Amino acid sequence: MEKELIKILHAEDDEIDRRLVKRILFGSPQPAEFALEQVNRISAAVECLSDKEKEYDITLLDLGLPDTTGIESVQMVNHANPDIPIVVLTGTTDKEIGLEAIKNGAMDYLSKGIALEELLVRTILYALERKKAERKIKEAVETKSEFLSIVSHELRTPLTAMKESVAIVLDGMAGEINDEQKSCLDIARRNIDRLARLINDVLDVQKLEAGKMKFDMKVSDINEVAEHVCKTMASSAKEKGVDLVLELDGKLPKVKFDVDRITQVLTNLINNAFKFTEKGSVIIKTGKGENVIQVSVSDSGCGINQENMPRLFKKFEQLAESGERKTGGTGLGLAICKEIIEEHKGDIWAESEMGKGSIFKFVLPIKEKEIIWRKES
Amino acid sequence: MAKRILIVDDEPDVLKLAEFRLRKWGYEIITAFDGQKGLELIRNEKPDLVLLDLRLPNTDGIEVCRQVKNDKELKHIPIILFTATADIAVAEVAKEYGADDYLVKPYEPEQLLKKVRSITNQ
Numbered sequence: 001m002e003k004e005l006i007k008i009l010h011a012e013d014d015e016i017d018r019r020l021v022k023r024i025l026f027g028s029p030q031p032a033e034f035a036l037e038q039v040n041r042i043s044a045a046v047e048c049l050s051d052k053e054k055e056y057d058i059t060l061l062d063l064g065l066p067d068t069t070g071i072e073s074v075q076m077v078n079h080a081n082p083d084i085p086i087v088v089l090t091g092t093t094d095k096e097i098g099l100e101a102i103k104n105g106a107m108d109y110l111s112k113g114i115a116l117e118e119l120l121v122r123t124i125l126y127a128l129e130r131k132k133a134e135r136k137i138k139e140a141v142e143t144k145s146e147f148l149s150i151v152s153h154e155l156r157t158p159l160t161a162m163k164e165s166v167a168i169v170l171d172g173m174a175g176e177i178n179d180e181q182k183s184c185l186d187i188a189r190r191n192i193d194r195l196a197r198l199i200n201d202v203l204d205v206q207k208l209e210a211g212k213m214k215f216d217m218k219v220s221d222i223n224e225v226a227e228h229v230c231k232t233m234a235s236s237a238k239e240k241g242v243d244l245v246l247e248l249d250g251k252l253p254k255v256k257f258d259v260d261r262i263t264q265v266l267t268n269l270i271n272n273a274f275k276f277t278e279k280g281s282v283i284i285k286t287g288k289g290e291n292v293i294q295v296s297v298s299d300s301g302c303g304i305n306q307e308n309m310p311r312l313f314k315k316f317e318q319l320a321e322s323g324e325r326k327t328g329g330t331g332l333g334l335a336i337c338k339e340i341i342e343e344h345k346g347d348i349w350a351e352s353e354m355g356k357g358s359i360f361k362f363v364l365p366i367k368e369k370e371i372i373w374r375k376e377s
Numbered sequence: 378m379a380k381r382i383l384i385v386d387d388e389p390d391v392l393k394l395a396e397f398r399l400r401k402w403g404y405e406i407i408t409a410f411d412g413q414k415g416l417e418l419i420r421n422e423k424p425d426l427v428l429l430d431l432r433l434p435n436t437d438g439i440e441v442c443r444q445v446k447n448d449k450e451l452k453h454i455p456i457i458l459f460t461a462t463a464d465i466a467v468a469e470v471a472k473e474y475g476a477d478d479y480l481v482k483p484y485e486p487e488q489l490l491k492k493v494r495s496i497t498n499q
Contacts, residue, residue: 149462153432156461160482161390167486168394173401196483214466 003033006124007055009048011077012062012089013040017112021060021089024120032125042068042076049080058124059086061106063097070097071104078105083135085127089116107131141210148206152199159199163192194330201332205315208339215258215343222293222364223248225259226284229266240274243281252286252293255366261340262364265348268333269297269360275329276358277301292346292363299359304352312350313338337362380497381405383424385415385441386459387433391482395428395459398486399493412436419445419454425497428480431460431470439474446475455496459484 008025012018018038025034037056039045042065048054059077063070077086088101088109098109107127110119168174170185177185207213230246237244266284273282280300287294304312311317316331341348341362352358382404386392389410396406407422409415412433419427419441427445431438438458445451458471458479471479478492 153462156482157388157391160461160484161388161394163483164391164394164398164486168398168401171486173398192483 003031005033005035006057006128007035008037008058008060008124009045009054009056009084010036010038010060011040011042011045011065011073012038012060013065014062017062017089020112020116021120024117030121032121041065042073046076046080049077049084056081056084058127059084060124061086061088063088063090063101071100074101074104074106083131085131087123087127145206145210145212148203152203155199156196159192159196163189163196166192198330198332201330201336204336205332205339208336208343213261213343215261217256217258217344219254219256220259221254222252222257222262222286222295223250225263225266226286226295229263229270230284233267233270236271236274237282240277241279242274242277244270245281245283247283247285249285249287252288253366255293255364257344257364258340262344265337265340265362266295266297268337269362272329272333272360273297273299273301273358280357288366289363291366293366294361294363296359296361298357300357303354303356304350304358305354306352309350309352313348379403379405380425380499381407381422382426382428382493382497383407383409383415383418383422384428384459385409385412385433385438386428386430387411388430391430395489398489402490402493403499404493404497410434412438412441415441416444419451423451423454425455426493427454427456428459428493429456429476431458431462431467439470442474442476457492457496 010018010021012021018040022036022038025036037048037054039048045059045061045065049056049059061073061077063073065073068076074086074088082105085107086101086105088098088106089112090098090101090109091112095111098111101109107130108123110116110123166185166188169177170182170189204213226246226248230244233244270282270284277299278301282297282299285296285298287296313334315335318329318331338348341364344364346362346364348360348362350358350360382399384392384395384399384406385408386395387410392408392410396408400406407418407424409418413435415427415429415433416436418424429438429441433441436444438460442456442458445454445456452475455477456475458467458476459482460467460479461482467479467481470476477496480489480492
């Protein structure tokens, strides 16, 4: 079988170390064939890696190059071409920095003094295999996203026709219907809506997971959002026979958030509160905490068992008193809320006492925190 | 006089039902199954409103919208994008191509009524 050709870029300024690597790769028979290019500056390495035609398979990187310092060189090389794995070669004494390099995007590290001869080729081959596996995973995730978006479109179209046919009959547009017919069609309508919600939720989860949900962050008034949500939900509160109460703190500062997404969170929390509250009230309260604004939705419902608390924000978990699913939810609502709030650098949690009701709270930061650099995926 | 609405959608069931509802609400309806026929009707009939699906055979909805909104004679005709695709930012697409509003399928009949009414004043 023909040996695989592996193209290596070696960034190293020490002549002895350069020769050492050369000797290991070419001095004795190896399981793969190597092509080696050596540079002695990080700027030259970045230039080589940015040149897509060069098609390196892997970079071996010394952290002591004269035109950069330590970890920064890993970041620069990684940034130049994130698709190419990096193996860091350190001096004998700096183990810590090797681990730090891995946190900053290196695939592995080796100490030049310790068994380099034995480990170098194996480490290179391992790094390449791992990169291959990572690429496959990434591809699979992309395929899944694409698949879900197509499926969602294909599901929505027939649902639209179903929903509209039922609605037309229910609205009496196709002639008068009796109460029994109406109650049957009401069930159909409710379940069509449920299916539509499920599709939306699955898409939302997928978008959040892939980091593809866009957030339109604008300085806005949380009280206005609460009032608006309250207004739109007034009729379902009435239907349910539950009082929907607003307690707003008029002195709240405006903060940056995505109005549509926070509306979605609040609507979800209130819908949940309705589901588990047979009678009494659901109270929406806004207030200020330390560097945060806080919104809470409390109900006088059945409460949540302490042992179920950790499951609350997990996907596809649904709580019901009797252990059976009966609320008609998707089991995704709270998981979506959590992701949305976390994207806002806020926090969401629940407090509850059996028989007395539950309270769901979320906070949004008042000051913009320092920009946290997210590792490129 | 009843306002005239053009519905462009390649899904016959969806089209038929929207047509049925809007007729009952007192609108005059004309329909097209693809973008090319849609454009032709927009040019010849100058409807008071177009309900335009995005994924259409021949010329897709975005292209229809773009052509209408870039045409001096036609750009006053209001367009509501009418789509089952929720994974793209429909709001953004609508804004970019000058559509007047959008509605995601499956839609709430009240939403449809509200949007159609406010645009046609009928």
